[in-house]
Amino acid sequence: KKFIAEFGMSNYDNIKLGPGFEVNFDKTSLTNILQTRQAFITEDLDLELAHRPASASIRLLREEGVQSNMVVPLIMGDSVFGIVFFSSIHKHFFTQQHLKLSEKLIFEISGFMNRxxxxxxxxxxxxxxxxxxxxxxxxxxxxxxxxxxxxxxxxxxxxxxxxxxxxxxxxxxxxxxxxxxxxxxxxxxxxxxxxxxxxxxxxxxxxxxxxxxxxxxxxxxxxxxxxxxxxxxxxxxxxxxxxxxxxxxxxxxxxxxxxxxxxxxxxxxxxxxxxxxxxxxxxxxxxxxxxxxxxxxxxxxxxxxxxxxxxxxxxxxxxxxxxxxxxxxxx
Structure with missing residues (x-):
């Protein structure tokens, strides 16, 4: 089983982790979100990479210049069927207010995205x-x-x-x-x-x-x-x-x-x-x-x-x- 990146948008051209990127379940911490169904913020990707140096996805994000991100699950019923990432070139960029707003937005559009x-x-x-x-x-x-x-x-x-x-x-x-x-x-x-x-x-x-x-x-x-x-x-x-x-x-x-x-x-x-x-x-x-x-x-x-x-x-x-x-x- 694996995660596969399907679609992405950015305001820069140095894309390293784009559509088609895939990672096996046993090679990423994203599997946790399948159980918790909870959105989360990573405030410092340099620090995260230091803790998980084998992570190909974090390494590619850092090569793009991404410093922090916010991860929100797409939920249908009781299951996660997708994950949305928001990324920033600044550390400590995302706040709990951003998180709540993104969860509300994703909830509103998830019905159409499900279909x-x-x-x-x-x-x-x-x-x-x-x-x-x-x-x-x-x-x-x-x-x-x-x-x-x-x-x-x-x-x-x-x-x-x-x-x-x-x-x-x-x-x-x-x-x-x-x-x-x-x-x-x-x-x-x-x-x-x-x-x-x-x-x-x-x-x-x-x-x-x-x-x-x-x-x-x-x-x-x-x-x-x-x-x-x-x-x-x-x-x-x-x-x-x-x-x-x-x-x-x-x-x-x-x-x-x-x-x-x-x-x-x-x-x-x-x-x-x-x-x-x-x-x-x-x-x-x-x-x-x-x-x-x-x-x-x-x-x-x-x-x-x-x-x-x-x-x-x-x-x-x-x-x-x-x-x-x-x-x-x-x-």
Whole structure:
């Protein structure tokens, strides 16, 4: 179990602890608020860091210049479902009056926030479950989704660590990849089984039908995104990008739009290599697995034609993590 930062606002640019930051329950004192449900003030973060030097969140806040903060729980019924932080660059900034006012404000808006948050959670869970059903319909096992999501996260984390110009990835981006990669093939729900499960090569006519799964999937998420803008303007943005563009190719020969290099959304380029690698190493109704080493060579040879060469570079840097996922998830 872990806490995940979802949204933040600030009047400065030096954000270290932003959306997507996550910390396990056993690595933070925030778990106390789940039991007490009591707001509190930390008046001096330097002093707090001295008492808890292993705290990554406090260290990041200090790197931002934050000196004190106020923490208020979001409560639904008898449970805490979220936490709101108020931060200041001054020590001893917050008072009990601030605390009472913030608790009152959070109480007043928590009803709407409850509905918005849980609507997002429910829709995300439904989407994930539906994606798994589609995956089981198309693949020999139900493990493809699990592996390719893990592969996608490894690539996204590798890009974040490298901080390459033109490949901007932060913790929020990694979180979006983790949440949305599973939905890449959701459009296959609209493809007839006799095509989807055909053991041999597809005819040209069948292949054209198969390719429509990307537009079917992106249209599903485009409609959702428009209807759910009341909750978040970019809700399902990543899912729509990934569903539509994960079969585009770096050299422009992919589908459905013939995009090339950086025209292809970064999210889709990341998922593409995860999807291709798992397809290569997995048994499908139309082929036997190629094996790990052979699949790696195919990925290497695809750099600059099918796949983004920078992302292939990250893939090779993180090859042992791919190997661990490959070996620890049944194929």
């Amino acid at each position: 918005a948050y849980f609507t997002k959670v429910i829709l995300s869970r439904i989407t994930s479950g539906f994606s798994e059903l589609v995956d089981q319909k198309d693949n020999e096992t139900g493990d493809h989704i699990e592996r390719m999501v893990k592969y996608s996260v490894v690539i996204a984390e590798g890009l974040m660590a490298r901080n390459i110009p033109g490949y901007k990835v932060d913790r929020k981006f990694v979180l979006e990849i983790e949440r949305n990669a599973a939905s890449h093939d959701i459009g296959k729900v609209g493809i007839p089984d006799e095509i989807l499960k055909k053991p041999g090569k597809l005819t040209p006519e069948e292949w054209e039908i198969m390719k429509t799964h990307v537009t079917i999937g992106s249209e599903i998420f485009r409609s959702f995104k428009e209807d759910l803008q009341v909750f978040e303007s970019d809700f399902y943005k990543f899912a729509e990008e990934i569903a539509r563009s994960h079969h585009e190719r770096w050299d422009g020969s992919g589908y459905p739009d013939g995009l090339s290099d950086s025209e292809i959304p970064l999210s889709a380029r990341i998922v593409a290599i995860a999807d291709v690698f798992d397809a290569l190493t997995s048994k499908r109704h139309y082929k036997e697995p190629f094996g790990f080493e052979n699949s790696v060579e195919i990925i290497k040879s695809s750099a600059g034609s099918h796949l983004d060469p920078i992302i292939v570079e990250i893939f090779l840097e993180r090859l042992e993590q791919f190997r661990a996922i490959y070996e620890n998830t049944s194929i």
